[in-house]
Amino acid sequence: MTYRPTVRGRRLARELRRLRETQGLTLQEVADRLDWSRATVSRLETGQTRPKPGDIADLLDLYGVPSPDRDALINLAREAGQRGWWTAYADVFTGSYVALEDEASRIRAWDTQLIHGLLQTEAYAREVITAGRMLPGPTEIERRIDARKARQKLLDREEAPRLHLVFDECVLHRPIGGPAVMRAQLEALLEFAARPRIEIQILRYDTGAHAGLDGRFTILSFPNPADPDIAYVEGTMGDVYLESAEAIATHGDRFDRVAAAALPPEDSAHLIAEAARSSK
Template sequence: MTYRPTVRGRRLARELRRLRELQRLTLQEVADRLDWSRATVSRLETGQTRPKPNDIADLLDLYGVPSPQRDALITLAREAGQRGWWTAYADVFTGSYVALEDEASLIRTWDTQLIHGLLQTEDYARAVITAGRMLPTTEDIERRIDARKARQALLNRERAPQIHLIFDECVLKRPIGGPGVMRAQLEWLLELAERPQITIQVLPFEAREHAGLDGRFTILSFPDPADPDIAYVEGTMGDVYLESAEAIASHGERFERIMKQAMSPEDSAPLIAEAARSSP
């Protein structure tokens, strides 16, 4: 099973690299001293392999890391190595996004075509998945529907993340799944918008050119300051995760600009309601 690093896994990987660099050791030097391959050390530092507490302990001993920091990092390795609920859907979730989304405290997302997957109704999601994924069988489609419903469970947690959704007005005009499905989806959005942790804004046609013309993206923020934001861009040719400070700052500014041009949540709700009433 392919390992999908969690937020804790990425934090551990960054710390392992930092500790090695403090000792002025190369990947090959670490590998030689532990009788490992260079690739093994590299995969641990890039979060490409599930960390084993014993291996992490060996690295920390080599780097001379004392307790309590040593104990904390070994505990982090145990937590990072735990399998999340999404591993039951490894055939559906092929990237790291869901593992990261599951730990986010703030999700900011912009889309030009669709309602974000977390806020989709089952029928709307079925229409999107059927048309967009071009899957061979009904069973494949239903498998993805089940996975999406499992993913949406985070909306009802005691400590549910803050979600700030902005989408283009054209999303209201395209009757995904037909008028009835679209009406139910928009009514569900209005219900969700009443939750204190969910903010929904519509970017109107009157905004003309805007900072979101390059396409959809999501920014994930986490409760621990040690975990930097991650910008995620999904595409048909693969998913991209942006973690550099420059890339995150750029996407954060882009989101702020879109937000300023969008209608307020209070003004967006009547527009969504009108679109729902217009669906026969």
């Protein structure tokens, strides 16, 4: 089963690389001293393999890391190696996004085409999955529906993440699934918008040129300051994760500009309600 690193796994990987570089060692030198392959060390430092506490202990001993830091990092390896609920849907979730989303404390997203997956009704999601994924049959479609329902439980947690979404107005009028499906989806969107931890804005058609013209993206933020934000860009040819400070700053500024150009949440709710009433 392919390992998809969690936020803790990424934090551990960054720390392992920092410790090695502090010691002035190359990947090959570490591999030689532990009788490992260079690829093994590299995969641990890039979060491409599930960390084993024993292996992490060997690395920390080599780097001379004392307790309590040593104990904390070994415990982090245990946490990072735990299998999350999404591993039961490894055939559906092919990237790291869901594992990272599951630990986020704040989610900001701009979308020009669809209602965000966390807020999709079952009927709307079924239409999107059927049309967009070109799956071979109903079994595969239902499998993805079940996975999306499991993912949406994130919003019902006691400590659910803060969600700030900006949609292009066209999302409200694209008749996915027909009038009844769209009306139910828009009514559900209004219910979500009433939750205290969810903020929804609509960017009007007549806004003209704006900072979001390059397409959809999501920014994930995490409760631990040691974990930097991650910008995620989804595409049919693969997903891109941007983690450099410069890339995050650019996407954060872009999101702020789109949100500033969009209607305030209350006015956006009125526009959503109007679209729901006109969906006949």
